[in-house]
Amino acid sequence: MGSTVVMVFQAPISQPSAGKRETGSAWERPWAGGMIRSYNISIAELRVDEVGIVAKLSDCIASKGGNILSADVFVPEDNNVFYSRSEFTFDPAIWPRGEMDEDFFKLSKMFNAMKSVVRVPEIDPKYKIAVLVSKQDHCLVDLLHRWQTGRLPVEITSVISNHDRGPDGHVSRLLERHGIPYYCLPTTMGKKREVEILELVHDTDFLVLARYMQVFSAEFLKSYGKDIINIHHGLLPSFKGGSPSKQAFEAGVKLIGATSHFVSEVLDAGPIIEQMVERVPHRDNLRSFIQKSEDLEKQCLVKAIKSYCELRVLPYEKDKTVVF
Numbered sequence: 266m267g268s269t270v271v272m273v274f275q276a277p278i279s280q281p282s283a284g285k286r287e288t289g290s291a292w293e294r295p296w297a298g299g300m301i302r303s304y305n306i307s308i309a310e311l312r313v314d315e316v317g318i319v320a321k322l323s324d325c326i327a328s329k330g331g332n333i334l335s336a337d338v339f340v341p342e343d344n345n346v347f348y349s350r351s352e353f354t355f356d357p358a359i360w361p362r363g364e365m366d367e368d369f370f371k372l373s374k375m376f377n378a379m380k381s382v383v384r385v386p387e388i389d390p391k392y393k394i395a396v397l398v399s400k401q402d403h404c405l406v407d408l409l410h411r412w413q414t415g416r417l418p419v420e421i422t423s424v425i426s427n428h429d430r431g432p433d434g435h436v437s438r439l440l441e442r443h444g445i446p447y448y449c450l451p452t453t454m455g456k457k458r459e460v461e462i463l464e465l466v467h468d469t470d471f472l473v474l475a476r477y478m479q480v481f482s483a484e485f486l487k488s489y490g491k492d493i494i495n496i497h498h499g500l501l502p503s504f505k506g507g508s509p510s511k512q513a514f515e516a517g518v519k520l521i522g523a524t525s526h527f528v529s530e531v532l533d534a535g536p537i538i539e540q541m542v543e544r545v546p547h548r549d550n551l552r553s554f555i556q557k558s559e560d561l562e563k564q565c566l567v568k569a570i571k572s573y574c575e576l577r578v579l580p581y582e583k584d585k586t587v588v589f
Contacts, residue, residue: 300354301387303331318347318376325372326353329360337589341581348579350589362388384576391420392470392574397462397477400428402436404475404496407563408570409439417567418574421445423465427452427479452479459485473570474528476562483530493528494573495535496566498558500524500542510558514551521545521554523561525569527586536586538569538578 319338326333336351355365366383398405405424411417423446430437430449440447448465450458457479466472466489474495486493498510500522513521522542529535541561545554572578572588579587 300332300356301385302334303353303355303385319349321372321375322349322351325368326351326355329355329365329368331355331360339587339589344582348581348587348589350577357385357388386418386574391418393422393468394419394471394473394570395423395425395466395469396421396473396475397425397479398428398475399426399478401476401559402430403559404563404566406436406439407567408473408475409436409443409445411567413443418571422469423448425450425462425465427458427477457482457485463488471573473566475566480532481528486528486530492573494538494566494569495526495528495533496562496569497524497526497533498562500540510555511551514549514554519544519546521558521561523558523565525565529584534584536580536584538572538586538588539565541565541568 319336323333331353332355333351333353337349339348340346360368362383362385365385369383396405396408408417409421412419412421424436424440425448427450429451430447437447450461452458459482463485469491471492471494472489474493476496476498481493499513500520510521520542522540524537525539526533526537527535541564543557543561545557549557569578577589579589581587
């Protein structure tokens, strides 16, 4: 486990609320003492006279006894925007949580920051997510297993499906055993149950679509107002829409893939977070083809969620991401 500091530099910034960190939450774990790990990601619009961003970040961390373990920087050739991610350790006894908020707020304000967020997973509540799924549940089962074994750094607040699994299915029993609410909201062409879904997910930090085969409306995306991560069983931008594995098999491709991306108003066109591929020889039939695809989907979705939780994913231009 580690601690994460997020800084996004571009536009005017507002003072973060002192009560935003949900002090006393069941997911807020006590600090046991000693050094803990932290990540820092930054975006800054570079001005002609702007120098020393990395130095100021380093000075801020070092002045509080922190130790930088790694650092990544990216500046596009055609755009004066500075992206960085650094990983460091610090001692909360020397650099208290609230003081860290204040220090990074002051630093981000120095660069006219749009947003400054400090997140310490070793101490702070985990991200709250809801998982939406349709008939196929291989991605959901994989997420639940990783969550159960402590390898998925989130709190799953609910699972929502448009297909009834019944009370005796293995997924239903697993959810009941761990106290995760399950909601079945059957959908039709004219009734996508979006109002009900919004009521169920309003207090989540982001949503995960684990093979949820419904397209959200622009109104839903606007009303929810937070990120939604989807797994597409194909290597975007090829083979969009339904049955991409069958499309790829019939096209005779030699590489299959899975794509995890942010949901946008355009079907399967949101910014890509992660992609994975595997070779498929001519001996594969459609069944083995789909099995390989499903294995890729599980791995790809988990990696995207972890990258997002560790704040490795930064917006880049309109439809791209920087993933450190």
